[in-house]
Amino acid sequence: MSGVLVIMEQRGGAWNRMSWETLAAGQQLAAQTGQTASTAVAGQGIGALAGELARKKLERVYAVDHALLGAYTADGYTAALEQLIRKASPSLVLFPHTYQVRDFAPKLATRFGQVLISDTIGFRVDGGAPVFARQLFQGKLNADVKPGGAGPYFASVQAGAFRADQLQDGSAQVENFTPDLSADEIRAKPLDPFRESARAVDLTAAEIIVSVGRGIKEKDNIPIVEELAKALGAELAASRPICDSGWLPMERQVGSSGQTVSPKVYLAVGISGAIQHLVGMKGAKTIVAINKDSNAPIFEVADYGIVGDLFEVVPALVEEVKKAKG
């Protein structure tokens, strides 16, 4: 059992970008543990994708190709990758922590009597073996988690934890792997992906965004941040719980399930800064956080912070903005 195997993700021939970050993590982990890195991509008719991977510094590229892998199913992917892992016998299998990986990787790890160490943000090497860092309590604390047992180990990598531009080019040998799959072992029938409705609000065009989180406490308080957005000439956005509760429409949600924005200024008001929110806004040029908890993870990405009660700070801010604008 040796080598790091990175499982890439594609849909309809397009890569999930997090895969490249994970591949970079895999190369680094392999280098630091004195192993080689290989990768695998699963699907139907994925020759071109495998060819792209063959230009990276890797030992091997496994093209896991099968008609039953054309549309993603947990059963199909788990069965195919189980067979590949038994054959390739890596010591560690890495995945990008995508929604799809959440859907099947825990199942796959279970087949090996292992646990997926999920959503990791880094690693260190201890006695030749990796120890992974991951977040607890939505980013308020971190933990180091050490895989145990006979292996192979399984871990998934958080968005943004590694940089795709650190990926090393090179060349790798492509190996076709045809798993043994039958239609009757795939129990779920996936239908075509869809979007709920055309987005009436395009937050991506906004220069300034005032975004509100659960710190606002109730629907009746929303006008407090609306005032601020108006004063600044900003678009109003929100974290997920605000949209879940129907306090603002779904189309104003920022984050992994909502929109990804990169305005000049993003003002996060009463938002804790969970990773699923951060991925949607950390590309903003300037981030301002207003939060009563000085330990809130949002301050990790903020350029300017006000630690205080939003119900005092926001009205004061409205006053000052109006004054400055004259």
Added chain:
Amino acid sequence: MKIIVSIKQVPVRDSQLRIDASGHWIQENDLSFEINEPDAYALEEGLQLKEKHGGEVIALCLGPARASQTIREALAKGADRAIHIEEENLTSFDTLGIAKLLAKAAESEKPDLILTGLQSDDLGSGQTGVVMAEILGLPSATIIMAVETAGSGIRVKRELEDGWFQNVEMPLPAVLTIQSGINKLRYATLMGIKKAKTKEIKRLRPAELGVTAAPAAIIERVYLPQRTKQTQILEGSAKEAAAKLVEKLKFEVRVI
């Protein structure tokens, strides 16, 4: 439809967390606890499915004695009965051990559907439901935003990234992990709270289920995240801090 909803008790949101003396977990003695948020949505979904299709909702909870408060609340909201696997030292189990315990307890009930929240607010591993399904040999689907019956099976709406969704049809029995916001949570009524006192809670111990802790992944250390970014904190009263921020927005960021 016989539905098992697996629920977990976690520290209330916005708790001030302190690392315990061992450095392996947090100090729990001064915290308050509540149902894990996605689990509350899973429970609500179970109750709504029962109201539509008849059947029974069983709340299943693995946790220390304090978790009985959360179980009572689930019963007060309308769960018919509960199973409490009592274990004080949860950190000695990893996700696989926890899923084995829950699966063992669920198995003998022969449910049509098992629901859990998609992840816990404390550990956030996001896999208990999927691993339970694998142990029980059942199909599963995750991050679910709608559940309806379709023939002898169900059709569920999976959330994908960037505002995309996908419907998936699957046979029963099945395991689903539920996303927050799938429905509107109810409050327990006074009547519900009264009734809950008479409802059955079956208590089990891990040893009775034949599962021992043999973790494949161990938390070595818990610590405060290191800040890498230098946030400029604007100090002073609300008015002072606001004035400073406007200065920055005007002269440095240049958006005012």
